[in-house]
Amino acid sequence: MLRVHFTPDDLARVRVAPGPDFLWEISNSVQTLQRRDGEREFGAWRRWARPRLSASPRLLSRLLPPRGYSPDFLTPTTGDRGSLQASVDVLLSTPRRRLRAELERLAPPVRLPGWLGELAGGDAEALRELGGALHTYQREALAPHWRRVHADIDADRALRLRSLLDGGTEALLAGLGPQFRWRAPVLEAAYPVDQDLWLRGRGLVLQPSFFCWPTPATLADGELPPVLVHPIHHTPDWCAPARGTRPAPGPLGPLLGHTRAGVLRATRTGCSTLEAARLLGVTHPAVSQHLNVLREAGLVTTVRRAGRSFHVATAEGRALLAVEDPPAG
Template identity: 90%
Template sequence: MLRVHFTSDDLARVRVAPGPDFLWEISNSVQTLQRRDGEREFGDWRRWVRPRLSSSPRLLSRLLPPRGYSPDFLTPTSGDRGTLQASVDVLLSTPRGRLRAELARLATPVQLPGWLGALAGGDAEALRQLGGALRTYQREALAPYWRRVHADIDADRALRLRGLLDGGTEGLLAGLGPQFRWRAPVLEAAYPVEQDLWLRGRGLVLQPSFFCWPTPITLADGDLPPVLVYPIHHSADWAGPAPAPGTRPAAGSGPLGPLLGHTRAGILRATRTGCSTVEAARLLDVTHPAVSQHINVLRAAGLVTTVRRAGRSFHVATAEGRALLAAEEYGPE
């Protein structure tokens, strides 16, 4: 059980991360790749990605076992993390003393193997290998699915915004999902070990994660800036065949062809800030089945993503959908 202890100052400083965190998704997916549970959520992805990986997972799996402790320095909570390269640079600038302490904790009670021992000492070649493994793994395992990862995290953030608008910060915390229980001033979460996180006025960053599984995650060191990483909902078919990098539909083909009509455009506009099927039907004065048909076309075109919760479907425009809406709003230059 994880218990996160809030003060009134902390409740005023809760925020949801603006999007996926590269290093959390890498770390969580490396661990998920080594597990056998979560077949519905990750089975197809595991089968697709395993034969396509080079040596990068072997290095990373030493640092990220499927269960138990993994070093906090692999998922920094400060610095510029807007791109993968910036995130890796922050990680590789970890102070040497912290590298030694966290890697020693990982190795207990066994001795650090050669490469990890060199990494713990801040060896430049070991650090270079770690940076290369992170970049290679992202390219091979996650980049083909990154648009889906980003879209589903955007959809989850829209749900959290609804919770905040309807019930304030406590409503946001209470609505995080069945693995959580809000009993003011403590947020309890399913967790493999007993741990208490005292926020002490520092606030909390909620980080939705596509590959977080099966329980939420936080840092082992309670003195680091507090973050709570939590799993998001997955559609059963999310890991269908991944497109080859850079591929585009041929001219006149693909799912965008039928993307015409006032009703469908109106539904896309409604998904800019997120809407349910019921809300879209009421807004546009059309039937629920009609909304569902239009949503199917928009989703196939990559313009909308859908999450389902408590028997309701919630639709949110993807980055591509929002770009199309922006083009409509501002018109040609």
């Protein structure tokens, strides 16, 4: 079990990450790719991804076993991480002492053969190979699905922020999912090892992750800036768009039209017009037209603030969606 200990100052400094973290998604997906559970969520993606991977990204599995410890330096929590390249640059600037300490924790010194030993010593060529493997893996395994990853994390983020607005920080923590239990001032979470994370006024970043499975994740070193990575709900058949097809139409498609039904699905937990367009792969004006129809039918409501429109399914809209997808409804 993981126990996250809050002070009053920490409760005031909880925030939800602004979007997917490139290196957390890479790390979590490498681990998920090696597992066999989560067939409903990841089975189709595993069957799609495994034949595509070149030899280079496969070395990442040596750093990221499917269970147990993985080095913290692979998922930095400081520095510029607004792009994959910026994130990799932060990772590759890890001090040599930390590289060696974390890699020796992964495998004792006598078991650091070849490339791992060179990486632990900060060898420039080994670091370049690691950076190249991260870029290649992202391109081969994740980039074709990145629109879906981003959209589902946007939806989860909207859900968390709604919980925060409705019930404050404690409601946000209590509603993270079935793996969590809020027993003030401690957040308990299902976890493969027994670990305590003392925040001590530093606050906590909640990082939704598409590929985090089946339990939350955090850093092994409690002195690093605190982050709690948690699984999100996955839309049905999310892997389908990577094969060049539209999202699965579902029973609402014949009733509303497939694109309009997709727009309604996007508003289940709230989205902007741009987010819906990105999710569905259609133009901004087309999404606006569909939203106008849904709004006039009483299925969607729109809030406008600071030049942005945020669309949320009404109770009637959510009831319609619940017929199509009972677990999400």
